[in-house]
Amino acid sequence: MKGFVFDIQKFALHDGPGIRTTVFLKGCELRCQWCCNPESQLQPPQLAFDVKKCTHCFECIESCRYGALKKAENKLSVDFEKCTGCGDCVSHCAPGALKIFGYETDAHSVIKEVAKDKAYFGNSGGGITLSGGDPVFQPEFAFDLLQVAKENGIHTCIETSGHCKPEIIAKLATVTDLFLFDFKHYKNADHVKFTGVPNDILLANLDFLCRNNHKVILRCPIIPGVNDSLEHFKAIAELSKKYDSIQMVEVMPFHDWGFHKYELLGMKRPDIDSSTIPKETAAKWRDGLKKLGCTKIKI
Amino acid sequence: MKTKNTTSYNRRQFMKHLSKGAAITLIMPSVLSQGLTSCQQRAESFNTLAMQTNDLIKMMAEFTQVYKQHAASDIYTREAACMKVQWRGIVQDIQPGDLFAGRSTQPPIGCRPQSNEGFLGYYIHKNAIKKLYNAPDISAESKKTLDELVDFWNTENTVAKTKKAFTPEMTAALPSDDYVNESGIAFTLWRMSGVQFDYGKLIRNGIVGLKAEIEDYRKQVDAGSDKHKFYTAALSTLDTFSEVSLFYAEQALKLASQAGGGQKKELQEMAAVLKNVATEKPKSFREGLQLMYLYNALDGARNYGRMDDSLGDLYTADIESGKIDEEEAIRLLTGIWKLMAARNYRYDTRLIIGGKGRINEANADKLALAIMETSKRVQDIVPQVALRFYTGQNPALYQKGLEVLATGHPFPMLYNDDVNIPSVQAAFDVPYDEAIHAIQYGCGEYVLNHRSVGTPSGLINLLQALIVTINKGIDPKTGKHMGMPAANYAKYNDFKTFDDLFAAYKEQVEYHVVQLAKHEELEYVFAGKDNAYFLSSILMDDCLKNGKGMFEGGIRYMGGTLESYGNSNTADSFTAIKELVYEKKKLTLEQVRQMINANFEGFAKERKMLLDAPKYGNDNDTADQMLVEIHNHLCHFTRQQRENTGLHSYLVVIINNDANTVMGQQTPASPDGRLAYTYMNPGNNPVGGADKNGVTAFLNSLVKPSTAIHAGAVQNMKFSKELFAENRPMLEALLQTYWQNGGAQAMLTVVSRGDLEDAMVHPEKYQNLIVRVGGFSERFVNLPPETHREVLSRTLY
Secondary structure: OEEEEEEEEEEEOOOOOOOEEEEEEOOOOOOOOOOOOHHHOOOOOEEEEOOOOOOOOOOOHHHOOOOOEEEEOOEEEEOOOOOOOOOOOHHHOOOOOEEEEOEEEEHHHHHHHHHOOHHHHHHHOOEEEEEOOOHHHOHHHHHHHHHHHHHOOOEEEEEEOOOOOHHHHHHHHOOOOEEEEEOOOOOHHHHHHHHOOOOHHHHHHHHHHHHOOOOEEEEEEEOOOOOOOHHHHHHHHHHHHHOOOEEEEEEEEOOOOOOHHHHHOOOOOOOOOOOOOOHHHHHHHHHHHHHOOOOOEOO | OOOOOOOOOOHHHHHHHOOOOHHHHHHOHHHHHHHHHHHHHHHHOOOOOOOOHHHHHHHHHHHHHHHHHOOOOOHHHHHHHHHHHHHHHHEOOOOOOOOOOOOEOOOOEEEEEEEOOOEEEEEEOHHHHHHHHHOOOOOHHHHHHHHHHHHHHHHHOHHHHHHHOOOHHHHHHOOOOOOOOOOOOEEEOOOOOOOOOOHHHHHHHHHHHHHHHHHHHHHOOOOOOHHHHHHHHHHHHHHHHHHHHHHHHHHHHHHHHHOOHHHHHHHHHHHHHHHHHOOOOOOOHHHHHHHHHHHHHHHOOOOOOEHHHHHHHHHHHHHHHOOOOHHHHHHHHHHHHHHHHHHOOOOOOEEEEEOOOOOOHHHHHHHHHHHHHHHHHHOOOOOEEEEEEOOOOOHHHHHHHHHHHOOOOOOOEEEEHHHHHHHHHHHHOOOHHHHOOEEEEOOOEEEEOOOEEOOEEEEEEHHHHHHHHHOOOEOOOOOOEOOOOHHHHHHHHHHOOHHHHHHHHHHHHHHHHHHHHHHHHHHHHHHHHHOOOHHHHHOOOOHHHHOOOHHHOOOOEEEEEEEEEOHHHHHHHHHHHHHHHHHOOOOOHHHHHHHHHOOOOOOHHHHHHHHHOOOOOOOOHHHHHHHHHHHHHHHHHHHHHHHOOOOOEEEEEEOOOOHHHHHHOOOOOOOOOOOOOOOOOOOOOOOOOOOOOOHHHHHHHHOOOOOOOOOOEOOEEEEEHHHHHHOHHHHHHHHHHHHHOOOOEEEEEEEOHHHHHHHHHOHHHHOOOEEEEOOEEEEHHHOOHHHHHHHHHHHOO
């Protein structure tokens, strides 16, 4: 089974327990307004153009069979609509201004790379984490990856929105040791508004996982003006109390550290207040959550 | 002369005090009396030990006169006599606040195993001489004297004599020793570095004990024999040490008489310490430190052996008896650290703690902890503390090491006995009981502590070897022939296959290594012909037993080493050539030759292809295997040279100093995409910035080249302070896995704000620097500049 990956990051310390290798799968059904991995949203490989690195040598133009690269006002212009993501231009770009996000690969190749760090996983209680995008967007590929990882004796973890058919979650659960399950907005209408999808499906999937004693870490991105409300924190606290299966709640303050990538990909930068959240604010959120009865907060 | 009657230096009393004083008078009465006179004069007008220009020239003239007077005598007697003059140009004043005596310098003409400006044995420092000529206070008479001295020593120094003995083959392969200013494949080095003494023996026995041992040996040989002269001169050299110690004692007392309060007491204490260690066994930790430091300084050695082992017993005894507490011990160590820093041998000054093979491990461990605490507080670039550890060692040492590293201090460097001991057994071909004594000196070369010498007497630039080979014997920088004869290329079919090119490169390397090994041997022969280096040899096994200086065959294992540079650049170059020229055929070798000779000007696209080829350091089997092949060839061939020489071992060292940069500045562009005249990779590390696949991949690559075929390779690792502070268990798991996987050594840098700032300016050097960003981690270089500033403000304040 083949699938699309856009990065393999080793020595990941914040995507589950221990030393982990995080495999980023491309493609996601959600369009969260604060998304900091815009290159992960679409499944096929995508061209990125960094105008700051471009020397306008125009060596790349001839290499493009689709007419996506043009000279305009003595500068290189990229027509992202025409680009197919074939990547032919990249090797013609000496300064590295053109780059492709994503490539097609198979589960065995990925796990072969991941398994190189097995000794590190063993000494630290780590393993593999599938992230994205959303791994459930490529369910069969994700299943293959996790299954091959398990065959290799590697602890498996998956970071997901949980927004998928229940049978997908059920199948993935058979090869997943720990779910890093996102919880973005308690209110269905606002969930639709800010992510493009409703929250009922994912809440049902969360319920399924927890009722079947699958280990879950609830990951809660907190975005000012979106979900930093008392009601949302109450909902987080309620979920944590309701399910013993939820091992821990992670409060993840918003950041815009990936926003520069929108421009590279020819995408519109999110229209969201991107001011930095002070440490004290994040601490206040965690404190508030604690007061609401949530006892499993990750510091 | 115990502690009474110490207010003025009295030569007669001193002679009486020395139980073996007869040894001195036997040697050179006339010289002695000259030395004596000036000593007495100085003692009387005791303001400073540091010599003024004209006095220094006078001393060097005297030194030269003594040398000449011994033209017909044996080298031992000559050396001992020269030492009696030379020390006056070595000693430097005790400074306010010093706890120990032993500040030292090197006179521009003199004799020692290793000296400045690339010399050994009898030396002349040309740059220092130039400065003397330009000194404002130099007299016309001194100038004339200096002319004569320069004239004499230019041909009489040990290096000049060695150079005269070069064979034509050696001259052809090793035309230069100026690797700083000239391009070349191989260079000679001149020094006898890396002697690691048996300081334990010195401290357990004191000068009195050493003299008793030498006396015993002397009794067993015929009067008038060479060995008799050897032992007699050895005793005389120890007397010189005693004289220096007493001289310092005198200065301390003089200073004490002018000082008040605590300072006075301190100086009086220093004087008492110096007086005792001049001849007697040290009876306290403080005395042990003073003896070790002064002995080292007088010899000119630059490393401090296994200090926890040699001083652990005195330390523990003083602590347990309540004589000192740990704070006082740290204060004393700080005093030694201060002198080391003033001496400023940043490439040396190794001090080893921990590991197998220590005599009293429990006591040594206690001192090792105090040593690390001292380094943590002092935070200076020396001493270069190295911590050895093994499975089963008191874990407090390793933990303390990490604690110190977490502060951003680069020491201790970590050495894994579990890997190193079997590696040393194999590489050095010695039994386990000897291999446990392998310690490092200088930049990380292993020697068997006080059992072997292993000075690197040559450098090889593998990358230059490849570049010249591709150009069939022409150095692109000068356009002139370099390396193996042009005729040797004929058999390689114009490099039609990769194997042809690789075989030619190997022959190029071998052509130089054969001569480098012979040069090492020659250097030892001449080093031994000129000197016994008594202070060194007395503390090196089995020189006393054999009645010979260490380089005359006295030492148990006469080993040598060869520094190699550019290993990773060379491997990456071959990987790129193999893939792009011979496999994918996207380039021809001729194109590669043209583009490197043009420093890639007009070849930006092609350069990118070379840069994009797999690189060592990413756990990529293709690239890493190439490094292993380069490594195996060099190490095995070098190791075989012991068959062609009288050396017990001749091994590669892949170490870290600035030669990778300095030689890189003479090295044209290379097929790995590296630009001309820029630095090459350090040690066993990947090319800077080529490792882009995370720290675990980096570590996995590092353990692939064998550790059992060379005498040391170093690896640098940079971690963020945050990782140490917030993810210590993960960091420990990471390192633990590295050690289990065969990691032999690590030099850890915990990056500070300055490093992050540098990462913003030179992101290519920081591909693996991972910073915590809110709920996830990101490679620092992947973040936009404005975020860099953000990270700076967030994570490091």
